[in-house]
Amino acid sequence: MTTVPANVQFNKQKSKWTIGQIVLVAVIFVFVLTCVLPFLNVIAISFSSKSAILRGDVSFWPVEFETKAYEIIFADKTMIDCLFYTVKLTVIYTALAMVLTILMAYPLTKSRLKGRKFFNLLALFTMYFSGGTIPIYLNVRDLGMLDTMWSLIIPGLLSTYNMIIMKSFFASLPNELEEAATIDGANDFQILFQVYLPLSLASIATLTLFYAVGKWNSFADAKYYIQTRALQPLQLRLYNIIKGSTAVDVTAIEGNANSNAQNVSESIESATIIFATLPILVVYPFVQRYFVSGVTIGAVKG
Numbered sequence: 001m002t003t004v005p006a007n008v009q010f011n012k013q014k015s016k017w018t019i020g021q022i023v024l025v026a027v028i029f030v031f032v033l034t035c036v037l038p039f040l041n042v043i044a045i046s047f048s049s050k051s052a053i054l055r056g057d058v059s060f061w062p063v064e065f066e067t068k069a070y071e072i073i074f075a076d077k078t079m080i081d082c083l084f085y086t087v088k089l090t091v092i093y094t095a096l097a098m099v100l101t102i103l104m105a106y107p108l109t110k111s112r113l114k115g116r117k118f119f120n121l122l123a124l125f126t127m128y129f130s131g132g133t134i135p136i137y138l139n140v141r142d143l144g145m146l147d148t149m150w151s152l153i154i155p156g157l158l159s160t161y162n163m164i165i166m167k168s169f170f171a172s173l174p175n176e177l178e179e180a181a182t183i184d185g186a187n188d189f190q191i192l193f194q195v196y197l198p199l200s201l202a203s204i205a206t207l208t209l210f211y212a213v214g215k216w217n218s219f220a221d222a223k224y225y226i227q228t229r230a231l232q233p234l235q236l237r238l239y240n241i242i243k244g245s246t247a248v249d250v251t252a253i254e255g256n257a258n259s260n261a262q263n264v265s266e267s268i269e270s271a272t273i274i275f276a277t278l279p280i281l282v283v284y285p286f287v288q289r290y291f292v293s294g295v296t297i298g299a300v301k302g
Contacts, residue, residue: 069271
């Protein structure tokens, strides 16, 4: 008489789906559709003709396929310049923000820092209370940063939330690492850059993504501080196009392309959304594997 190995029976039982698992998968599937379908609709509209859009025939697949909207966007030099300017702005902001976050989080983990509790309380206070839009605007104006790129960088350069995540990760690292480095003659900067940071790549990648996505998607600060068209980030340009305040940049595509602009006005809105969203979507897969571990590691210190 043959007997079935216990591990085979266990695997068969494990492969069976319970009702709870089926419900969970169904709920997740609905959430995925909620996120993906609107994006597919925008893509479909950007590749569809005006007549198909007006008839309401476009859902999740292009109807009467055409690329006229993208041709107009890529023919507009100001849009390309705006894209590179926004990339430059995001890179500078993210780099400076990470430097400040690391340099503030690291000393706040050290019990020998005098006034550490006060500085922690001061940082937490800014999470719940803010001076408001008008005082911030007056500060930016009095510092001479209005209508400059620095008005989009300096006012929001440090996120207390991100700093706390980094601080929690630093605090979770064993103190023996610092003690060993100190015995070897390392100072605080050497300990930070040669011991702590190499062990913090997951958190650094995650917070870099947080800062980069936040800056890439922001446009409210540019509405307040920027008047010069060349200094407007891509998201503000997208906002103006959707609101109709720039009339799909007709001034940049006058003449022979003017009729094209009228024919694809709704398509060009969708094409601009894809144009503004695609760069950050390209970056995300490279840091996605660090995302979960970077946020959760150090959250619970045993």
